[in-house]
Amino acid sequence: MKKPLLGSFEAPKSRAHMLGSLQKIHLPMKRFSQSDEVDYVIVGCGSAGGVLLQRLARAGFNVVALEAGPFWDTERDWVSDESGSHQLYWEDPRVTGGSDPLALGANNCGRGVGGGSVHWAAFTPRFHPSDFEVYTRDGVGADWPIDYDIIRPYYEQLELEMPVAGPAYYPWGHPHGYPYGPHPMGGVGNALIKGCTALNIPVSIGGPVAILSGSHGDRPHCIYRGFCIQGCKVGAKASTLITHVPDALASGAEIRDNCMVSRIELGKNRRVSGVHYFDRDGNPHFQKAKAVIVAGYSIETPRLLLNSACPGFENGLANSSDTVGRYMMAQAGNVVLGRFDQPVRMYKAPPAHALTEEFYETNPKNDFARGFAIQTVGPLPIAFGKEMVAAKRAWGWGLRREMMDYNHWATFGLLGEILPWPDNRVTLADETDRFGLRVAHVSFNLHNNDKKLIKAAKEKTTEVMYAAGATEVVQEARFAHLVGAARMGSDPRTSVVDKFGRTHDISNLFVCDGSILPTQGSANPGLTIQALAARTADYLISQQDAIFTSDKREMTEPILRSELAPPGTYGRGVPHLK
Numbered sequence: 001m002k003k004p005l006l007g008s009f010e011a012p013k014s015r016a017h018m019l020g021s022l023q024k025i026h027l028p029m030k031r032f033s034q035s036d037e038v039d040y041v042i043v044g045c046g047s048a049g050g051v052l053l054q055r056l057a058r059a060g061f062n063v064v065a066l067e068a069g070p071f072w073d074t075e076r077d078w079v080s081d082e083s084g085s086h087q088l089y090w091e092d093p094r095v096t097g098g099s100d101p102l103a104l105g106a107n108n109c110g111r112g113v114g115g116g117s118v119h120w121a122a123f124t125p126r127f128h129p130s131d132f133e134v135y136t137r138d139g140v141g142a143d144w145p146i147d148y149d150i151i152r153p154y155y156e157q158l159e160l161e162m163p164v165a166g167p168a169y170y171p172w173g174h175p176h177g178y179p180y181g182p183h184p185m186g187g188v189g190n191a192l193i194k195g196c197t198a199l200n201i202p203v204s205i206g207g208p209v210a211i212l213s214g215s216h217g218d219r220p221h222c223i224y225r226g227f228c229i230q231g232c233k234v235g236a237k238a239s240t241l242i243t244h245v246p247d248a249l250a251s252g253a254e255i256r257d258n259c260m261v262s263r264i265e266l267g268k269n270r271r272v273s274g275v276h277y278f279d280r281d282g283n284p285h286f287q288k289a290k291a292v293i294v295a296g297y298s299i300e301t302p303r304l305l306l307n308s309a310c311p312g313f314e315n316g317l318a319n320s321s322d323t324v325g326r327y328m329m330a331q332a333g334n335v336v337l338g339r340f341d342q343p344v345r346m347y348k349a350p351p352a353h354a355l356t357e358e359f360y361e362t363n364p365k366n367d368f369a370r371g372f373a374i375q376t377v378g379p380l381p382i383a384f385g386k387e388m389v390a391a392k393r394a395w396g397w398g399l400r401r402e403m404m405d406y407n408h409w410a411t412f413g414l415l416g417e418i419l420p421w422p423d424n425r426v427t428l429a430d431e432t433d434r435f436g437l438r439v440a441h442v443s444f445n446l447h448n449n450d451k452k453l454i455k456a457a458k459e460k461t462t463e464v465m466y467a468a469g470a471t472e473v474v475q476e477a478r479f480a481h482l483v484g485a486a487r488m489g490s491d492p493r494t495s496v497v498d499k500f501g502r503t504h505d506i507s508n509l510f511v512c513d514g515s516i517l518p519t520q521g522s523a524n525p526g527l528t529i530q531a532l533a534a535r536t537a538d539y540l541i542s543q544q545d546a547i548f549t550s551d552k553r554e555m556t557e558p559i560l561r562s563e564l565a566p567p568g569t570y571g572r573g574v575p576h577l578k
């Protein structure tokens, strides 16, 4: 019999684990004993943690990831249903505050293997060269200790590993093209094209987005049904759960799921010796390790460092600068909704499929520094209903009427750069969680530059919506994408980690996730977070045992180890039509 295109279907064996309809991995994995002193313990197996785990295991290190959430079997655990997908998010208690409090929970990080890459929309624009020198150029924010040229090869590498679909020529920042061809347009994308074209604004169509526009190995292509932020049961959307974790396990890594790390232990000579954690039944354990890498997201990472205060680090581990928790950032993520006479049917596409970065850079004509992007967003009905409650104060019968009109609405999201401020910070609240650990208190305040930028971004996005032909336009104020709170820098007095993610205070303790970003641009951060993780991995690999035995800091840039990419990264793809 002729084989179907993607190989003959085989039901999972008893201990196999399904990731999407076709991809499967075989458990059990290698198991280390807690009395083994492993090389690296990674706290959190999310966007950054998943990439790091795969690279370190492939390079031959003994590495364990402790993940607070479950190891998803996507066929068993995920549903293409909005209300059935809340389990994907970190919904444990947190306290929010400040003059502009952030909505926490489903608006930020994931919980489970894959972390936030499970529920992300998978927009994957790169940061611009200007993002790495905001202070030098504009006198605000901060400079990074690295420049664009250092991260550029890692962008190119991760765009192949996910892989990313997008146009053959992307004009903003450092112009480049994408390995997979762009996606077809949905109704919202068409509206963005129409509005931008009418106003002479260039727009990128069909990506960049880490969703397959053609089959890739044992992953099928997108079927355009819009459940991307519910996980994508199909397996077309990239998450580290399906792109990097299978190879990590095949290379000898262990993932201990449902294990919540409670404290990092400081051993002798100002070096860490392992982590304390609670297993799924709430039993306490200790895993010995030669080095620890925290990859828990920009709320849980500072929370863990602060909860690990001990003699010598009374204000929190690695916090001699009093910078842990500070300079946390969220992007302005206002949603602008427009009603059209003709049906739009915004559910019939991935939410992420078109954008413009024409307003990304500082414009001297503006009364604020930095800029914003405008992107497609395609909320499903429940999210749309919530937006109507917020934007129009619709309720009862009024809300029902709006919901019946769902097919006529399009939504654009603005993504505005909010600068890093020291008073936007994560501290410890007095409240505790079910493990008795103090929960995070997240304080957020908009400053003048941020307010002016958001006002201008809202006006421009509204103008585009009207230019697309909308007859009614409303908007909901919201924020997206938390980063920062353990930032990298060259000066130990004003940053937590050096340019490789190594804490200035403790030479075998690293941070590797969105927390280390000094500024955030107005690009979605996920690609940058994973690219930085691959670079940190290359650094650790280049150091071999030196991290475990010496406090000396080698600051030479590592070489890119593309041969450590997951198998199948190269040689496939959908050719661009020229």
Ligand SMILES: Cc1cc2nc3c(=O)[nH]c(=O)nc-3n(C[C@H](O)[C@H](O)[C@H](O)COP(=O)(O)OP(=O)(O)OC[C@H]3O[C@@H](n4cnc5c(N)ncnc54)[C@H](O)[C@@H]3O)c2cc1C
Pocket (backbone or CB within 6 Å): 043, 044, 045, 046, 047, 048, 049, 066, 067, 068, 069, 106, 107, 108, 109, 110, 111, 112, 113, 114, 115, 116, 117, 119, 120, 121, 122, 123, 124, 229, 259, 260, 261, 262, 295, 296, 297, 298, 300, 301, 304, 352, 481, 482, 512, 513, 514, 515, 524, 525, 526, 527, 529
């Ligand atoms: C709805 C939504 C849509 C998004 N869309 C996009 C998009 O289109 N493009 C984009 O670039 N970004 C997007 N993002 C943002 C993106 O998901 C995050 O920026 C990214 O996943 C953060 O990566 P991370 O490695 O810092 O943390 P995460 O990926 O969140 O990983 C952290 C992991 O650590 C675990 N953990 C935390 N604390 C502990 C502990 N103490 N012990 C054990 N485990 C722990 C968590 O369970 C989690 O799995 C979106 C976010 C949301 C909420």
Ligand code: SF4
Pocket (backbone or CB within 6 Å): 211, 221, 222, 223, 224, 225, 226, 227, 228, 229, 231, 232, 233, 234, 235, 236, 237, 349, 350
């Ligand atoms: S639209 Fe595509 S990427 Fe999104 S859930 Fe459906 S198949 Fe997955």
